[in-house]
Amino acid sequence: MLYSLSSWAARPAARLTLWLLLGWLPLLSSCSDSKDKPVVTPDPTIKVASTASLGSFLTDKEGNTLYYFTRDTDGKNVCTGGCAAVWPIFYEADIQVGGDLQASDFTTQMTADGKPQTLYKGWPLYYYAPLVNGQNVREATGQTSGDGVGNVWYVVNPSYSVMVATKSVVDKSTNQSGNKNFLIDAKGRTLYTFVKDDRNPTTLATNCTGNCATVWPPFYTSGRNLPSALKGSDFGTITRTTTTSGPYGDGAVTNQQLTYKGKPLYYYTADNQTRGQVEGNGLVSEGDKWLVATP
Structure with a gap:
């Protein structure tokens, strides 16, 4: 004997079977979707570069070298006035790291004139922008010409001893x-x-x-x-x-x-x-x- 769908669904056992099938469908669909979606790892906003002479050192996401100032010993930015023009502060709101770097080692601190600056292990971070034809021009990606300037500026090796x-x-x-x-x-x-x-x-x-x-x-x-x-x-x-x-x-x-x-x-x-x-x-x-x- 043939039954219509409505009459079959009216039976108690059939209703339970139908309910279970309908309840599991979204879950099965969700599992399938999650397996198909690749895990996306954010690109690092802080990177590590290296040279034979300097070893490893920090850069920004574009590969621009970051420096520390020995006079910032107490953890405060003391590079002001003309110094600030030659050594612009580095700030990154979204810290993403890779390799052996730890995001928790990076913090933010306000400078004396109210600008945010990124610190690494308590040291404020800077770029180098020497005078070129009367203008302060930041050094190009991959350059490390700021290292050793005045015996007070150095690249930031994440493993300094x-x-x-x-x-x-x-x-x-x-x-x-x-x-x-x-x-x-x-x-x-x-x-x-x-x-x-x-x-x-x-x-x-x-x-x-x-x-x-x-x-x-x-x-x-x-x-x-x-x-x-x-x-x-x-x-x-x-x-x-x-x-x-x-x-x-x-x-x-x-x-x-x-x-x-x-x-x-x-x-x-x-x-x-x-x-x-x-x-x-x-x-x-x-x-x-x-x-x-x-x-």
């Missing part, structure tokens, strides 16, 4: 201040040398131990990614006879210490692991004077 900072530093022994270029770690924390290490170069590993090493923790990094002002050959390692642990060693015990031109490098605990803090320059303790490590 040691960096250079510049600021007015007080000598605690004389209370006199003056601008200095000095070494910092990758987080902007000041590095020091101990005059006693100059006086007793044959006993470097024992010149600062015990309580001294607690107040002046040794600095060590295995990396040699450096701004162009520094040479990897100037850095070495000594093995210490005692070990220390603490916040400057990320909680890890170490028996090695980095040296610069033969001088061991230290932190100072009173700097409180804060970038740009320089509380130890000129202090006399542990039998001799401590100074910022100058390149």
Whole structure:
């Protein structure tokens, strides 16, 4: 016997079957659509380029080189007036990264005149626009002619081991201040040398131990990614006879210490692991004077 669709749908079991079929159709269609649609990865707005002489460094999405200013040690843009014309600020609202870069390392900060600027690991980023026939003209894509200008401008290597900072530093022994270029770690924390290490170069590993090493923790990094002002050959390692642990060693015990031109490098605990803090320059303790490590 033949039944019309309406009479078949009127039966309870048939209605349930029809309801289930109609309910699943949108889901099946959705699954099919999602499989057919490719995953779109946004193009990076921050890229990494490299050269044989400079290693890796940051660029914008067009490949234009980005720089850091050693005088921005405290994390604020201090390039104003005529400086700002030669070094235009870089700003990118939509940060998209690739490779080993982390988007969380990029932040935005307002300049003194109210303009947004992108920072990388706390360093404001800039372009280079030197004077050409009386006009400030940004360098072409792929150029790195701004690196090393004035010994205060450098490309931004995302893996710097040691960096250079510049600021007015007080000598605690004389209370006199003056601008200095000095070494910092990758987080902007000041590095020091101990005059006693100059006086007793044959006993470097024992010149600062015990309580001294607690107040002046040794600095060590295995990396040699450096701004162009520094040479990897100037850095070495000594093995210490005692070990220390603490916040400057990320909680890890170490028996090695980095040296610069033969001088061991230290932190100072009173700097409180804060970038740009320089509380130890000129202090006399542990039998001799401590100074910022100058390149």
